[in-house]
Amino acid sequence: MSSDTKFQVHHDAPEAVGRRERLGVRLLIVADGAFVFGMIFSYFYLRNLDQNGGWIPKNGHTFSASSGWMAVLPLIVAALVHKLAQRDLSHQGSFSLITLVAYIYGGYYQLHQLANMPFIVKDTGTFEGAYAACWVVIAGANFFHYFVAGFIALGLVIRSRRATVDPVLESWRIRTAASWFTWVAVSGIALAITTSFI
Amino acid sequence: MTTLDQHVGTRPIPNPKKSLITKLNAGTGLIVGIIFALLTYRGLSTVLDISIYELNNRVLLATMFMWSIGFLAGIGAFIGPIRWLIGEDLTAEEQLYLAGDGQGIKRYFKYCTDHKVVGIQYLWGVIVLLAVGGAMAMMIRTDLANPGGHFITPSVYNSLVGLHGITMIIALIIVATGPFGNYIMPIMIGAADMAFPRLNALSWWVLFTAIPVLCSAWFLGGIPTGWTAYAPLSVQAGPGMNAFIAAIIIFAISTAVSGANITATVITMRAKGMTWNRVPIFVVGATLSVAMAIPAFPTFMLAMIMTAMDRSFLTGFFDANVGGTGWLYAHLFWIMGHPEVYVILLPGVAILMEIVPVFVRKPLFSYTSAIVGFAGIVGLSFLVWAHHMYMTGWMPMLNGPFMVTTEMISVPTGLIFLVILGTLWNGKPWLKVPMLAVYAFLWNMLVGGITGLYLSDVPADMYLHGSMYVTAHFHYTLMGAALTGAVAGLSYWYPKMTGHMLHERASYISFWLVQIGFQVLYLGMFIAGAEGQPRRVVDYAEQFATSNKISTMGAYTIGIGFIVLLWAVIHSWRHGKIAPMNPWGAKTLEWTVPYPVPLVNFDTPPVVTSDPYGYGRSAK
Numbered sequence: 001m002s003s004d005t006k007f008q009v010h011h012d013a014p015e016a017v018g019r020r021e022r023l024g025v026r027l028l029i030v031a032d033g034a035f036v037f038g039m040i041f042s043y044f045y046l047r048n049l050d051q052n053g054g055w056i057p058k059n060g061h062t063f064s065a066s067s068g069w070m071a072v073l074p075l076i077v078a079a080l081v082h083k084l085a086q087r088d089l090s091h092q093g094s095f096s097l098i099t100l101v102a103y104i105y106g107g108y109y110q111l112h113q114l115a116n117m118p119f120i121v122k123d124t125g126t127f128e129g130a131y132a133a134c135w136v137v138i139a140g141a142n143f144f145h146y147f148v149a150g151f152i153a154l155g156l157v158i159r160s161r162r163a164t165v166d167p168v169l170e171s172w173r174i175r176t177a178a179s180w181f182t183w184v185a186v187s188g189i190a191l192a193i194t195t196s197f198i
Numbered sequence: 199m200t201t202l203d204q205h206v207g208t209r210p211i212p213n214p215k216k217s218l219i220t221k222l223n224a225g226t227g228l229i230v231g232i233i234f235a236l237l238t239y240r241g242l243s244t245v246l247d248i249s250i251y252e253l254n255n256r257v258l259l260a261t262m263f264m265w266s267i268g269f270l271a272g273i274g275a276f277i278g279p280i281r282w283l284i285g286e287d288l289t290a291e292e293q294l295y296l297a298g299d300g301q302g303i304k305r306y307f308k309y310c311t312d313h314k315v316v317g318i319q320y321l322w323g324v325i326v327l328l329a330v331g332g333a334m335a336m337m338i339r340t341d342l343a344n345p346g347g348h349f350i351t352p353s354v355y356n357s358l359v360g361l362h363g364i365t366m367i368i369a370l371i372i373v374a375t376g377p378f379g380n381y382i383m384p385i386m387i388g389a390a391d392m393a394f395p396r397l398n399a400l401s402w403w404v405l406f407t408a409i410p411v412l413c414s415a416w417f418l419g420g421i422p423t424g425w426t427a428y429a430p431l432s433v434q435a436g437p438g439m440n441a442f443i444a445a446i447i448i449f450a451i452s453t454a455v456s457g458a459n460i461t462a463t464v465i466t467m468r469a470k471g472m473t474w475n476r477v478p479i480f481v482v483g484a485t486l487s488v489a490m491a492i493p494a495f496p497t498f499m500l501a502m503i504m505t506a507m508d509r510s511f512l513t514g515f516f517d518a519n520v521g522g523t524g525w526l527y528a529h530l531f532w533i534m535g536h537p538e539v540y541v542i543l544l545p546g547v548a549i550l551m552e553i554v555p556v557f558v559r560k561p562l563f564s565y566t567s568a569i570v571g572f573a574g575i576v577g578l579s580f581l582v583w584a585h586h587m588y589m590t591g592w593m594p595m596l597n598g599p600f601m602v603t604t605e606m607i608s609v610p611t612g613l614i615f616l617v618i619l620g621t622l623w624n625g626k627p628w629l630k631v632p633m634l635a636v637y638a639f640l641w642n643m644l645v646g647g648i649t650g651l652y653l654s655d656v657p658a659d660m661y662l663h664g665s666m667y668v669t670a671h672f673h674y675t676l677m678g679a680a681l682t683g684a685v686a687g688l689s690y691w692y693p694k695m696t697g698h699m700l701h702e703r704a705s706y707i708s709f710w711l712v713q714i715g716f717q718v719l720y721l722g723m724f725i726a727g728a729e730g731q732p733r734r735v736v737d738y739a740e741q742f743a744t745s746n747k748i749s750t751m752g753a754y755t756i757g758i759g760f761i762v763l764l765w766a767v768i769h770s771w772r773h774g775k776i777a778p779m780n781p782w783g784a785k786t787l788e789w790t791v792p793y794p795v796p797l798v799n800f801d802t803p804p805v806v807t808s809d810p811y812g813y814g815r816s817a818k
Contacts, residue, residue: 020393020466027458027492035496038530042504042515045526054514054521125252126512130521133513137503155283162285 018172025176029183036187039138040194046130047197056198060128061118063135068195071113071142072188074106078149079185082178085156089171093160099181100153107146114139131198138191145184152177219274219292224307227273231407234268235261255440255510258418262444266407273403274309278396297395299797309403311395314795317381318695319402321688324376325764327369327409332760334362339719339753342746345738355736357420357438364425364442365412368449370676371491371538372405373684374545379460379484382691385788386478388469388806390798393462401456408448415441424734426535429516429527433508440509443502450499457488469787471806478786478810479568480687483548486572490579491541498534501527525592532583540579542676544572546683547614547643550636553690554621555811556784557633562811563620567613574610578603588656589663597656604654611647615640630782631705635686638713642678646671649724667727670720678716685712685763692767693781697793698774704766708759715755722748786810 012020047055056062078099085095119132127133156177159165239261246253270276281288288296297312298305305315338358341349350358384392392398415421418438423431432439464485468477504515505527514520516527555562562568584592584600618640627633649671652658662668692700726745731738738746780789787804 016466020462023466024394024397024458024462027461027489028454031454031458031492031496034493035500038497038500038533042500042526042530045529046515046521046523049521049523049525051518051521051523054519057520124512126520127514128520130514133504133507133515133520133522136511136513137500137507151279151283155285158283159285165285165287 014166014169014172018169018176021172022176022179025179029179032183032187036141036190039134039141040190043134043138043194044197046134051130054129056131057129060131062131062198063113063118063195065196065198067113068138068192071106071110071139072185072192074102074109075142075145075149075181075185075188078102078106078153079178079181082174082181086174086178089174092174093157096153096156096160100150100157103146103150103153107143107150110139110143110146114143135195138195142188142191145187149181149184152180217292219277219295219309222272222274222277222309223304224273227269227271227403230272231265231269234271235265238264252510252512254437255506258437258440259444259506259510262411262414262441263448265411266404266444266448269407270400270403275400275403296399297391297797309396309399311391311399312797313380313384313392313395313398314695316392316398316402317377317379319406320372320376320380321695323402323406323409324369324373325767327365328373328760329764330413331362331365331369332757334358334365336753336757338362339750341736342738343750344747345740345743348736352736353420353422356422356424356734357416359734360421360424360427360442361412361415362425364421364445366676367425367538367542368408368412370542370680370684371453373542373681374549374687375456375460375484375488376402377695378480378549378684378687378691379488379545381695382788383460383481383484384463384467385694385791385795385799386481386786387464387467387472388787388800388804389463389467390800390803392459393467394459397455397459401452401459404448404452404455408445408452411441411448412445413441415439415445426531427502427505428531429505429508429524432505432527433516440506443506443509446502447499447506450495450502453488453491453495457492460488461485461492469804469806475565476806476809478552479562479565480545480548480552482569483551483572484545486576487541487544487548490537490544490576494534494537494541494580496534497530498538501530501534504530525587525590528587528590528592529583532586533580535586536583537576537579539672539675540575542680544575546680546687547639548572549683549687549690550639551614551618551621552786553632553686554618554636555813556690556782557628557630557636558622558625559628559783559813560621560625560811561809561813563617563623565617565809565811568617571610571613571617574613575607578607578610582607585654585659588659601654601656605651608647608651611643615643630689631700631702631709632686632690632782634706634709635682635689638709639679639682639686642674642682642716646674646678649674662727664732665727666723666731666733669733670723670727673720673723678720682713685709688767690782691788692770693777694788694793694795696771696774697777698770698772699777699781701766701770701774704762704769708763708766711759711762712756713759715752715757715759717752719749719752719756722746722752785812 081095081098081102085092085099088095114136117132117136119128120126121128127136156174159170239257242257242260246257248254248257278288296309298308298310298315301308305312306319310316337350338355341355380392380398415438418441419436420438421427421442422435423439427439427442464477464481507513508515508517514522516522516524551562551568581603582600584596585604588597618636649667653662653668653671689700689705692698722745726742726749727733729742731742777793779792790804791799
């Protein structure tokens with residue numbers, strides 16, 4: 001392979017760095033997507049198999065279908081608000097603050113659901129059936145999404161108030177964050193649809 | 199002055215305002231990791247009754263994860279994200295410091311972002327894992343040398359089989375993409391570094407934290423499940439299983455991070471003029487391998503999380519009494535498990551395809567066929583997982599379709615063979631060790647591939663399933679092909695990575711010992727398996743005694759061969775013949791940079807103007 005050396009060492013432009021970071025995040029989204037796919041696959045596999053009638057045992061408890069949607073609603077709101085932040089960078093800090101509040105509320109709501117699960121057998125501490133097992137893993141994944149998205153949103157809020165950050169690169173980071181925020185909203189919807197099939 | 203000192207030269211150490219990053223290293227990581235682990239264990243065991251099975255599992259798992267988090271905090275892995283969070287990005291001086299500039303051998307024990315340092319860290323990590331896994335293999339084969347003559351107890355044997363398996367699987371997943379994907383690949387594509395240098399360091403140090411976690415399984419009673427950790431056996435297993443689960447979850451995180459990093463690097467950082475049809479074939483193979491790992495490993499991680507939930511929180515994913523099923527585990531495991539075979543295989547094969555044109559001085563025969571072959575393997579590998587479940591009774595009506603997709607993989611694999619044979623055709627090979635490995639691969643992969651066809655066939659699998667035949671088959675593909683490719687890569691790129699030639703005579707001796715021992719070990723195992731000896735069983739009938747004795751002799755021969763190679767690697771690193779810049783006369787970009795390779799690899803960014811295998815036609 002031949003090469004020539006007439007070009008000088010260059011530092012990557014913010015656009016190149018931004019595109020690269022966005023690609024990296026999207027590749028990590030593929031990994032997270034496989035995880036979410038695995039959860040959905042497991043949910044429907046166990047539901048349709050209903051081994052020994054144990055998907056939801058007789059007299060077993062469930063969450064309502066709407067509670068799953070309530071848990072992911074903040075994810076959807078936050079993703080939409082962040083879209084506004086992308087369009088109006090002058091008010092990005094304010095929009096990111098709303099996004100952060102949505103994630104904190106959503107994370108709290110999800111934790112509250114996890115702390116008040118109706119399907120743990122009090123005497124033995126076991127979970128009532130495969131539905132309960134699937135539900136708790138899905139809720140855990142939602143909480144993980146809230147945690148990571150909240151971390152990013154907090155960073156965007158703080159950084160929007162600092163004059164030291166590169167504005168061009170920052171605008172790319174806001175776009176990169178949008179990839180994650182959109183993904184967690186999409187995955188939240190997919191998981192809410194899944195848990196609607198009780 | 200050691201080789202490593204020469205590597206960094208004598209530039210003064212940059213002083214990034216005496217910030218915290220200058221004070222952190224693997225030592226502080228160990229201290230903080232151990233403190234985190236001890237505090238977690240002591241704290242939780244005071245509030246939870248660890249005599250209760252599930253509560254003990256919770257405490258142990260939390261301890262292991264906190265060790266990992268503590269180590270990463272102690273080595274400085276979270277400084278970058280926290281500085282980003284508070285809007286104080288790392289300064290240029292701090293980034294230069296993180297790259298290890300001017301820090302000598304110390305940078306190998308720091309959170310160093312230089313891809314060449316990470317490559318060397320991976321290399322030694324792989325060597326340690328292979329040594330540990332190999333030692334376990336020797337113990338297994340020693341035990342199997344004679345029927346009834348137990349060298350180890352049955353429970354220890356069970357644990358050894360599982361720990362050997364998972365240790366070797368982890369080692370082989372990173373054996374090529376770790377050292378060469380990090381050290382060599384960025385230079386091959388003309389990049390100054392990886393796309394995400396801090397993630398690069400993270401992927402290595404996260405993996406590093408998984409190693410003691412996995413080793414702790416031994417001290418917690420071992421794992422009785424084999425490396426597949428099938429449920430519900432894994433749910434019922436003792437505390438050692440927690441170590442397996444935690445290690446796999448940590449490893450899956452490392453793999454995802456590494457896969458995203460390598461893929462993004464190749465897509466966005468190729469040199470000017472390096473169009474997709476000019477990308478070296480090793481880069482293609484390694485990238486497809488890690489890109490395949492990105493969606494594959496999370497399902498394994500999910501299976502492990504579910505196992506941990508069943509063990510620690512009494513959920514019922516795999517418990518038929520409460521609506522679960524072991525089949526779910528098998529699906530999630532093998533949806534990862536079969537692509538993982540090709541995650542291991544592709545980089546090793548790609549290394550050999552990189553070597554062949556150099557050593558026969560001919561262009562790679564049909565580069566396009568090689569790409570189509572790789573792509574076919576990647577695509578089909580996600581459609582074959584249930585051939586591991588023929589005998590589970592999961593869904594017999596789907597055995598036929600899965601048999602067809604499995605057998606279809608032989609078509610793209612055949613294309614890979616065609617490319618190598620076509621390149622060899624009428625060539626005059628330069629028979630150095632890397633080239634010998636190509637011939638070894640052709641034989642080993644032929645045996646491994648053809649024996650695999652029988653296993654993909656449902657009626658034949660009914661007989662061969664669960665026998666030593668299966669063990670011999672996958673060792674022919676994973677060790678005989680993939681590891682052979684990685685060892686060839688070590689011989690080939692050793693001069694660029696160390697500045698010295700690998701000891702030639704020792705390399706030849708090692709090569710022949712390993713390859714001869716390999717044939718003795720596994721051809722004998724095919725016979726025992728075809729006659730009905732079950733795998734993973736500590737004892738066997740008298741009728742298998744001869745073939746097992748022969749296999750054990752083969753294993754010892756391999757062991758001696760690898761000890762010779764290890765000696766060659768260590769000896770040559772300090773005392774080997776100084777390597778010229780391009781000892782093999784190759785045309786890829788890594789051979790255009792001197793040793794020590796500059797921090798940003800190229801003083802001026804290269805511009806690629808031709809394909810990497812333009813050696814012209816060989817003389818007839």
